[in-house]
Amino acid sequence: MDVSHLLDELNDAQRQAVTAEDGHVLVLAGAGSGKTRVLVHRIAWLIQVHHVSPMGLLAVTFTNKAAGEMRGRVGRLLNLRPDGLWIGTFHGICHRLLRMHAAEVGLPDTFQILDSEDQYRLVRRVIRDMELDEGEHPPRQVQGFINHHKDDGRRPHQIEHFDRSFQARQVEIYQRYQDYCERSGLVDFAELMLRTVELLRDRPERRAHYQSRFGHILIDEFQDTNTLQYALVRLLAGDNNRLFVVGDDDQSIYGWRGARVENVAHFNRDFQPDVIRLEQNYRSTRTILEAANRVIDHNDDRMGKNLWTEGEQGEPIHLFAAFNAEEESEFVIARIHDWINQGGKPSDCAVLYRSNAQSRLFEQALLREDIPYRVYGGLRFFERAEIKDAMAYLRLIHNPHDDAAFERVINVPARGIGEQTVARIREHARAQGQSLGQAVTELIAQGGLSPRAARSASAFLQLIDNLVKATESASLAETVSALVRQVELVAWYQSREPADRAEAREENLAELVRAADSFDQPFEDEQAGLSVMASFLSQAALEAGEHQAERWEDCVQLMTLHSAKGLEFPLVFLAGMEEGLFPHQKSIEEPGRLAEERRLCYVGMTRAMQRLYITHAESRQTYGQTNFSRPSRFVAEIPDELIESIRSGPHVTPAGRSFHSAPRAEAGGLRLGASVRHAKFGPGTVVSLEGQGPNARIQVNFESAGAKWLVLAYANLELVA
DNA sequence: GTGCGACGATTTTAG
């Protein structure tokens, strides 16, 4: 068979990876080096040249988007419907395994997936039930505690603690949360992974089955795997299967959510793979790559990699120092204007920033200039309140013992069931070991509720019951449509929200009916014996949808550096390159977090294809306070000869705006860089200013005492000429 | 049981 089309368009390193014989492979794939292409061609190569059955392959990614893209490209390359191929996310694949072996891992067939909001509510519920202080045990933090332990594969009893300690209470919450989940047939995201690992670990026959099935396992973005995911990979690999792992330690930016960049090195140690580096970049100019290389070079403990290109030198990197954040945004928008006027597309421009709050000024400026834009982030379709409300009803129709769904909507729309009543139901449920649904039924029958509450609660049960009966033989879309109508959700939003808000919710509910109508049950779900409704519910949790639907529009793209990973744009702005903002203050303070910030910077820079602007502001409002800061240290890590500085001047700001109206970077005559003397600490240099008036604080780097934060009003600093 | 004002926290986020 002629397989030249699988190799023709590949460079040497790519070809070496695609055709690797025997053993494991670790592909260190730099930004823009064609890693997806390598994965896709590798799969095609295994199938066409090595005649590996598509059933014997497992390809794992982190996002549905990446999985979808890989599936599509493999299908096109091989000209087949890649149905039998297991390509999916870690969570999607674990979900599938759990559906097939639910009974073995002690889950009901109807088990549902909790998304992070559901999980948060449940954790809060448990804390309240235990009558613990939410100040001492903030639900968010406890949620993180639970997830971190699960991500590391630990059940409550495996967490060390002293009796009656804080830690002991956290463990207790974890345990009760877990009990609650089991009672209600609920599984959170980390649990999907953990149960699967336990299944394979504790059931030798299952382990043997899947080990013999997946002779080839391919993993994308390996630097983002957590402990549990690595454990899963090892279990599936066994002694005989071949791993093909692709990753880039320099693009590991998710350590804070459990990713272990060390897994790349561990993989190298544990499996002794062939290491192949993809260093040729097909995206950026030489200047941009050189600058990015030089920045990332400041990190220790790298696997080592240097991006290069056959492409052009390109323009220098443009650096702009603004007086304040407003001027920064105006500068950026003016440059975008130039770009568009010269025939560029708005969608080729991306403004990247460290934190979401920074988007506002850019949005305002774009709005003023009438340039279309789109902000990434925010709620996705299945995360919207109205959608989650409707889905909670659907969950109750599917499984009346789903307590999380029950709690969410027992009084939505308001039907006179208040906290008192719900507390009584909860109490009864706990005492009897029942679900909330069972408990309320029993309470009504026993007269355990006030007549008023009983009437309301009956109405709720009746509503669910009616829906169950009415939709027994209905299609999914009919069910969703009936539910939205009978629950009268739209009227509820209209009664308590401004018209436009309610209208948007109504729109979304209509969209939900359409989504249900066009829902295609995945073949594998059907095979696993799932009902269409169960599939739909799972999909909603596993695939919350795109951030915004209007992808087709030609828009300037605004997003955080994190969301920009994997994307590329001809024109990129890295905005807010300031100490304290990027690297973020919290990352500066916590040891070891700085390297990840630097990688984030590297990711940001390597998004740019042709032109890269880096901007920073001397002052900006943060949390309603004016702060002054110096340019990010990362800017200084770029060689001067690659940078062209743009001075602020009339040509960059719209006429009529005066710089002098902008707050200057000074407070009490003290500027950044000013030499000062303190009575006790001696001579030093001003490094940072923050706040105004009596709150103003100043950071001084003292020659002998080091860096100190002082309250300006009390510091008594003497200005040294 | 529902509706407003105080209070406090506020990096990044896929599944």
Added chain:
DNA sequence: ATCGTCGCAC
């Protein structure tokens, strides 16, 4: 500044 949660008054 802004948003979500909490406590208290209707």
